[in-house]
Amino acid sequence: MKKKINGIVFSLMILGLSICGSISAEVIDRIVAIVDNDIITLVQLNKESAPYMKNIESAGYSDEKKKEMIQDIHKKLLTALIDRSLTRQEAMKYHIEVSDIEINTAVESVKRDKVLSQAEFERALEQEGLTLTEYRDNIKNQILQTRLINHAVKSKVIITESDIKKQYDANADKYAGKKKYHLRNILMDNESEINAIRKKLDNHMDFATLAKETSMAPNASDGGDLGVFDITNFSETIKASISQLKKGEYTNVISTAQGFQIFYIQDIVLENGKTYAQAHDEIQNSLYQEQVAEKFKTWLESLKKKAHIEIKL
Secondary structure, eight states: OOHHHTTTTTTSSSOOOOOOOOOOOOOOOEEEEEEEEEEEEEEHHHHHHHHHHHHHTTTTHHHHHHHHHHHHHHHHHHHHHHHHHHHHHHHHHOOOOOOOOHHHHHHHHHHHHTTTTHHHHHHHHHTTTTHHHHHHHHHHHHHHHHHHHHHHHHGGGGHHHHHHHHHHHHHHHHHHHHHEEEEEEEEEHHHHHHHHHHHHHHHOHHHHHHHHHHOOGGGGGTTEEEEOOOGSSSOOHHHHHHHHOOOOOOOOEOOOOOEEEEEEEEEEEEEEEHHHOHHHHHHHHHHHHHHHHHHHHHHHHHHHSOOOEEEEE
């Protein structure tokens, strides 16, 4: 079950994780940041920090290292909470809302994808340190942020055909696919005899026929058919000889541990390769997401410059 439900909440942009254990009655909450009309409290920050604190405590770091790491985590999480507050207030300004029905639909989608019953789903949340209410709040925040991005950013994102083609050309090796060779061979233990076979090949005799008649390899009856190979793991001598050839060409006689061999290139295939047309939508989407993320980051920074943010940590 643990494996089945692992990572159920990692799809969320910012996790609202609950603090481990109960909060002591002696702990007095206080404000750690003011963000325009909103406040962020120590309890909120501790709830976000709790799982990280647990990991730090169990890792065996020195006290000095622990202090340094805790300060760094608090700083990063407080920044995330400020960003969340700003986006939430901005969503309210533009009357962007998320209904309970939409949240329910999102929750049911997660359960369906993970094949979990309601009881299993709630146990999974508990293992991740979340209550169902907190999880629903996180989904609401994520949907709000997505809609805010649509409102503030996406209309400014333009991806041109030139951008897509430039990205395709810059990643030519990736889209070319993996080159593999369909090979045949002739194997003999006598160098002079295989040299004579090489001359017959030069006189346009059929390789498969000669392999059947002369090769001492087990695959001789199949016309020397070896199958399809990625030659990167071949010996340097064989790899250098084959890589220079085109379909229908053959190597010189090569001395190998098995004997003297001639390799024939039956075909050259590209596995997982994509033409520009095939890769077009994938590249367009990738560039689009990159630009959205970058423009949202810039937009969020502009909000911070205009907002009244006071950190009291």
